[in-house]
Amino acid sequence: MKTLPLFLALVCVNLLVPPLASAQSSDKMPHIGFLAFQEGGCRNEPFHRGLRELGYVEGKNFTFDCRHARGQFEALDDAAVALVHAKADVIVVFGHAPSRAAQRATKEIPIVIAASGEPVEMGFVQSLARPGGNITGVSYFYTELNIKRLEYLKTLVPNLKRLAVLVHANVPAELNDVYLRDCKAAGKIFGFEIQTVKFAELKDLDAAFSDTVRSGAQALFVAPMREIAAEIKRLVELSNRHRLPTIHFRKTFAKEGGLMSYGADYAVLYHRTAAYVDKILKGAKAAELPVEQPTKFELVINLKTAKALGLTVPPELLLRADEVIR
Numbered sequence: 328m329k330t331l332p333l334f335l336a337l338v339c340v341n342l343l344v345p346p347l348a349s350a351q352s353s354d355k356m357p358h359i360g361f362l363a364f365q366e367g368g369c370r371n372e373p374f375h376r377g378l379r380e381l382g383y384v385e386g387k388n389f390t391f392d393c394r395h396a397r398g399q400f401e402a403l404d405d406a407a408v409a410l411v412h413a414k415a416d417v418i419v420v421f422g423h424a425p426s427r428a429a430q431r432a433t434k435e436i437p438i439v440i441a442a443s444g445e446p447v448e449m450g451f452v453q454s455l456a457r458p459g460g461n462i463t464g465v466s467y468f469y470t471e472l473n474i475k476r477l478e479y480l481k482t483l484v485p486n487l488k489r490l491a492v493l494v495h496a497n498v499p500a501e502l503n504d505v506y507l508r509d510c511k512a513a514g515k516i517f518g519f520e521i522q523t524v525k526f527a528e529l530k531d532l533d534a535a536f537s538d539t540v541r542s543g544a545q546a547l548f549v550a551p552m553r554e555i556a557a558e559i560k561r562l563v564e565l566s567n568r569h570r571l572p573t574i575h576f577r578k579t580f581a582k583e584g585g586l587m588s589y590g591a592d593y594a595v596l597y598h599r600t601a602a603y604v605d606k607i608l609k610g611a612k613a614a615e616l617p618v619e620q621p622t623k624f625e626l627v628i629n630l631k632t633a634k635a636l637g638l639t640v641p642p643e644l645l646l647r648a649d650e651v652i653r
Contacts, residue, residue: 357389357608362425363393371421374600374601377598383605392415404431416437417438418439423498430462439600439613457614457617463614474512475589476590477517479644480548481517490544490545491524491542492523492548493548494525494552495525547571563580574589578590578592582627587628591623603616627648630653
């Protein structure tokens with residue numbers, strides 16, 4: 328019997344071996360775990376779009392396993408541990424408290440975060456350039472950002488002597504402490520005092536605003552916190568009703584009728600985390616992947632709201648704005 332030429336033999340072998348994607352069963356596909364505070368967080372579109380753009384198709388070349396805490400801080404640890412027990416290849420987390428829960432749950436599984444709180448100061452990584460552990464990802468916070476927010480607010484409210492800082496009572500104290508520290512630092516620079524306004528539940532917001540005005544606060548800074556992100560329209564209504572100049576961290580606040588916002592585009596940051604997942608699944612070590620910081624921040628001013636509040640927006644502030652809503 329004659330031997331087949333080598334290239335024909337290879338062709339025959341290749342025909343007998345199915346393509347890699349179809350040969351893999353679902354349990355051998357990369358298993359991407361996702362820890363969310365609420366069920367809706369599992370459907371973070373910018374992150375999923377980032378995966379699709381990198382060629383990931385759920386059920387074909389990866390499995391997606393989202394565990395959430397039903398909006399309860401005390402349930403985060405159990406949800407994080409469930410992902411560890413499910414043997415996720417990488418765990419993705421957005422937000423400070425969920426990131427802390429994932430950190431407590433595992434020191435081995437790579438964790439990709441988009442977390443509030445400066446990642447080095449909060450102990451998530453050893454340094455931005457070289458994280459050194461099993462956590463890396465994207466940061467959207469540092470001290471200068473909060474101080475810059477309050478500089479813009481002071482520019483718009485030049486007679487500001489008393490600033491209220493709105494925080495959620497259930498936000499981890501270590502995070503609230505950072506925001507209040509930054510606000511106090513800005514107060515020393517720009518000449519105003521700080522008043523902390525805490526609320527425990529969303530139903531308490533009306534009372535919190537009434538107390539804020541009653542205490543003599545002339546402006547309000549909404550500290551970045553997940554609990555308030557879904558209440559933008561309500562914040563706008565309360566701020567404008569009480570004639571309280573307010574700066575927020577999301578641009579949707581100004582677009583919905585709030586006075587001003589300054590911060591990073593969260594959708595861009597969430598989208599970027601997909602690239603970290605891709606690198607880790609291809610063999611990169613979280614310890615060696617530098618934490619990425621945003622390079623662009625957007626200042627949005629609602630000129631119509633400023634006029635309604637009796638504020639004159641200085642020309643230099645308008646020139647700095649990335650968007651002016653008239």
